[in-house]
Amino acid sequence: MTQEPRKLLQGQTGDWEVVIGLEVHAQVSSKAKLFSGASAEYGAGPNENVSLVDAAMPGMLPVINKYCVEQAVKTGLGLNAKINLWSRFDRKNYFYPDLPQGYQISQYKEPVVGEGEIEVELDDGETIKVGIERLHLEQDAGKSIHDLAPKESYVDLNRSGVALMEIVSRPDMRSSDEAAAYYSKLRTIVRYLGTCDGNMDEGSMRADVNVSVCRAGGFEKFRETGDFKHLGTRTETKNVNSIRYVKQVVEYEARRQIEVLEAGGKIDQETRLFNVATGETRTMRSKEEAHDYRYFPDPDLLPLVLDPAWVESIKAKLPELPDAKKHRFMEAYGLSSYDAAVLSVDKDKADYFDAVAKGRDGKLASNWVTTELFGALNKSGKEITESPISAAQLGSLIDLISDGTISGRIAKDVFAIMFETSEDPAKIVEERGLKQVTDTGAIEKAIDEIIAANPQQVEQVKEKPKTFGWFVGQVMKATGGKANPAAVNDILKKKLGVD
Amino acid sequence: MSDITNLTLADLRDALKARKVSSLEATDAYLSNIEKAKSLNAFISVTADKAREMAKASDAKLAKGEGGAIEGVPLGIKDLFCTQEVLTTAASHILDGFKPTYESTVTSNLWRDGAVMLGKLNMDEFAMGSSNETSYYGPVVNPWRAKGENRQLTPGGSSGGSSASVAAHLCAAATATDTGGSIRQPASLTATVGVKPTYGRCSRWGIVAFASSLDQAGPIARDVRDSAIMLRSMAGYDPKDSTSVNRPVPDYEAALGGSVKGLKIGVPKEYRIDGMPAEIEKLWAQGVSWLKDAGCEIVDISLPLTKYALPVYYIVAPAEASSNLARYDGIRYGYRTKNYKDIVSLYENTRGEGFGAEVKRRILIGTYVLSAGYYDAYYIRAQKVRKKIFDEFLDAFKQVDLILTPSSPSAAFGLGEMTDDPVQMYLNDVFTVTANLAGLPGVSVPAGVDAKGLPLGLQLLARPFEEETMFKGAMAIEKAAGFNARPDEWWA
Numbered sequence: 001m002t003q004e005p006r007k008l009l010q011g012q013t014g015d016w017e018v019v020i021g022l023e024v025h026a027q028v029s030s031k032a033k034l035f036s037g038a039s040a041e042y043g044a045g046p047n048e049n050v051s052l053v054d055a056a057m058p059g060m061l062p063v064i065n066k067y068c069v070e071q072a073v074k075t076g077l078g079l080n081a082k083i084n085l086w087s088r089f090d091r092k093n094y095f096y097p098d099l100p101q102g103y104q105i106s107q108y109k110e111p112v113v114g115e116g117e118i119e120v121e122l123d124d125g126e127t128i129k130v131g132i133e134r135l136h137l138e139q140d141a142g143k144s145i146h147d148l149a150p151k152e153s154y155v156d157l158n159r160s161g162v163a164l165m166e167i168v169s170r171p172d173m174r175s176s177d178e179a180a181a182y183y184s185k186l187r188t189i190v191r192y193l194g195t196c197d198g199n200m201d202e203g204s205m206r207a208d209v210n211v212s213v214c215r216a217g218g219f220e221k222f223r224e225t226g227d228f229k230h231l232g233t234r235t236e237t238k239n240v241n242s243i244r245y246v247k248q249v250v251e252y253e254a255r256r257q258i259e260v261l262e263a264g265g266k267i268d269q270e271t272r273l274f275n276v277a278t279g280e281t282r283t284m285r286s287k288e289e290a291h292d293y294r295y296f297p298d299p300d301l302l303p304l305v306l307d308p309a310w311v312e313s314i315k316a317k318l319p320e321l322p323d324a325k326k327h328r329f330m331e332a333y334g335l336s337s338y339d340a341a342v343l344s345v346d347k348d349k350a351d352y353f354d355a356v357a358k359g360r361d362g363k364l365a366s367n368w369v370t371t372e373l374f375g376a377l378n379k380s381g382k383e384i385t386e387s388p389i390s391a392a393q394l395g396s397l398i399d400l401i402s403d404g405t406i407s408g409r410i411a412k413d414v415f416a417i418m419f420e421t422s423e424d425p426a427k428i429v430e431e432r433g434l435k436q437v438t439d440t441g442a443i444e445k446a447i448d449e450i451i452a453a454n455p456q457q458v459e460q461v462k463e464k465p466k467t468f469g470w471f472v473g474q475v476m477k478a479t480g481g482k483a484n485p486a487a488v489n490d491i492l493k494k495k496l497g498v499d
Numbered sequence: 500m501s502d503i504t505n506l507t508l509a510d511l512r513d514a515l516k517a518r519k520v521s522s523l524e525a526t527d528a529y530l531s532n533i534e535k536a537k538s539l540n541a542f543i544s545v546t547a548d549k550a551r552e553m554a555k556a557s558d559a560k561l562a563k564g565e566g567g568a569i570e571g572v573p574l575g576i577k578d579l580f581c582t583q584e585v586l587t588t589a590a591s592h593i594l595d596g597f598k599p600t601y602e603s604t605v606t607s608n609l610w611r612d613g614a615v616m617l618g619k620l621n622m623d624e625f626a627m628g629s630s631n632e633t634s635y636y637g638p639v640v641n642p643w644r645a646k647g648e649n650r651q652l653t654p655g656g657s658s659g660g661s662s663a664s665v666a667a668h669l670c671a672a673a674t675a676t677d678t679g680g681s682i683r684q685p686a687s688l689t690a691t692v693g694v695k696p697t698y699g700r701c702s703r704w705g706i707v708a709f710a711s712s713l714d715q716a717g718p719i720a721r722d723v724r725d726s727a728i729m730l731r732s733m734a735g736y737d738p739k740d741s742t743s744v745n746r747p748v749p750d751y752e753a754a755l756g757g758s759v760k761g762l763k764i765g766v767p768k769e770y771r772i773d774g775m776p777a778e779i780e781k782l783w784a785q786g787v788s789w790l791k792d793a794g795c796e797i798v799d800i801s802l803p804l805t806k807y808a809l810p811v812y813y814i815v816a817p818a819e820a821s822s823n824l825a826r827y828d829g830i831r832y833g834y835r836t837k838n839y840k841d842i843v844s845l846y847e848n849t850r851g852e853g854f855g856a857e858v859k860r861r862i863l864i865g866t867y868v869l870s871a872g873y874y875d876a877y878y879i880r881a882q883k884v885r886k887k888i889f890d891e892f893l894d895a896f897k898q899v900d901l902i903l904t905p906s907s908p909s910a911a912f913g914l915g916e917m918t919d920d921p922v923q924m925y926l927n928d929v930f931t932v933t934a935n936l937a938g939l940p941g942v943s944v945p946a947g948v949d950a951k952g953l954p955l956g957l958q959l960l961a962r963p964f965e966e967e968t969m970f971k972g973a974m975a976i977e978k979a980a981g982f983n984a985r986p987d988e989w990w991a
Contacts, residue, residue: 058708059705102824302741
């Protein structure tokens, strides 16, 4: 395989490649925390969702929340990954006020989910594969608040003990676009599965972005040998909480690292922080300052042993995932890859479209959903779940077009009224008398009147066929837009003697 | 009834049921004994008002012919058990002023069965010690003294308050915990019966953790029957402890009547260690012949990995402790230093001032063995050996039903005698740690006295969850030994 030029970055001294891996922390959608019965809901008052276990009171013990394990397994299956029937929780030891136990319970050595792979679509239509190294369950820490008082810090333990899935990718991404597309695809998958709400503002999803650069060709050598020496030293930028920021981090870090290396410097393996305001990253702690976490198996918990039948039952209940959905939309409804991707990226949108398209013309349904509905929702700042028009209503509107009750043009007016009033289209059409006139007698009568009243134009149209449209407009005007356009065309042509 | 406190728990229970004595009388009698025995320093806090309240409630139930298995029986509670709204210290400065809002499962079980709490018993700080000298509240003094001597002796540790208070009749029985021998060694040094049940038999929920994979609660009582009654009330499955085992709790007392005829008793040669007093060796041989006379079959067995048990224990236990004790950081409860300028100095000074020397030593050892570069050589290896020790026991238990050993390598020693030599102190656990590493049940039974008149115990180990067999064997030793010596009440 030859190097792909679009993946190369030009430096002063030659070409470079950037290699990216992501560690994504996704909060498990669950009412209760990973090891305590306390609520995991977002938005409670400070320290309202804190159990004795979360506050690490003496003698308190963790008990695994089975639902969180189920969510992790479900996610693993959605990532086409191996489910480890035997896994274990370790303690990661460090001191911090928002870590009451003095350790985080995490799966360091034996994660519940092993290797997997997902397909990621890029904006230019290319699809890449990104390997998943592992997914493990762990507890979140609480929150330290330093800006409430000049000399004190406050601690909110509501998040303490909330279940997180850490999803670690292989270093398979080669540009900021790929990293962003992967992160976005991951979000789509967990939202589809209902295992994480993907809400980045509330911190439900955040990424640690690992970036390194190497000379052109290094990645290929790494791919062939599996030897990391062909890649550069990586930096890890912590807690990046939007797709846009992931992109910025990769771009900034790649440039920075190339500059350092080209100036004869070297990259330190270190942890960095992203400054949202400046778009820059800065050192958080160097390798020398890195904690020795003293991982060891948590003796308060037994190994997590899964029944294969239980895993199978989760698999059987798995919803259709975006890739499968996209392919089905293309095959069943004849959509383009682009339209199918737009419609399948969000589960709510996909479900809406599915309901509209079922038993109808898929392309027509796709046009109405993507152009008219998404456009109107966008303009009014509404989500698909808040749509004033239900999928059933939009389906009825399409039926009215298909059976000739209304024209496409009238349908747009009806749509606008529906969006305002949430009324059924049939009712709107009926009450406002918008039914299409297909009675040729009525159309003929209107045409005869127009021909009689406009002898000059009748003469002219024979010389200039382009003026034919003027007649059509007049007929539509006379019939209040309700005349069947095809019938108007036919009768006009006949009466005016043009082709 | 002037001698209520001389009744065994079983007899007191029966007397209470028969309304021959009231729980309040018994409670007051014990409170009076406690008051007189201050010099033993067995209690960290005495909860007299609470005790009388509970006693009255028990009497009301007993009057109606109601009440639990040990209704009205006054107990001492090791200060490692969290007790609701009652100061709980683990004998550490760092838990200053800590009153839990919750009750440990084991003590809840005891209150469910009607027991009365007299107070919280002294112990080694965080249960780390073999002589009760690491307590922030000062050492407990053994009620036993060597013949003709006034020297203060250790009641053993870490459950020294439990063993001393039971020996001195300051309570009918006591709760204790055993991580490496902390129930059985103190029992041996005070002529009491100490039971460490199978790991998972008693819930650890609400017990201040020392080493999670080794900690087990159990009773210290005056005789085998009392310990069986206590264990039945303490034990049970608890969904709040993931390591608790879901199986029914047998009526241990009912098992006591059974015969030991035909039981195979293993005698492991590796428990004959260098420098062990001849009296202990002699007592062990005596135990063997008692059981033989009772109809048991004696089998010489070999447990060659025994010599690794202590090193393994002193890697695993400190490793877990270093992590378990990280929560004592001065942020949410307990002691906080006044001397700090930032978060790091707050941690350092709180923990530096709040923990005693032995606790710090174990935290340092534990931190060291878990550190990058040392983890594989220490912790991982220790875990592998631990597994082998477990397998070795299971193998031995294919041949035998019980294993008989001494409980402790020495009788009670003088306070201050070993404090300068931690390794010598650690050797106290040499016969007991194996049961913790393998999760086996073990009991120490008083069997005799040495030349100075100080008590010595014998230990029986059984297969996991075969406490009933163990109690039967212990009863046979108790009967044969006919041990009925008591310390002179020099403290009263």
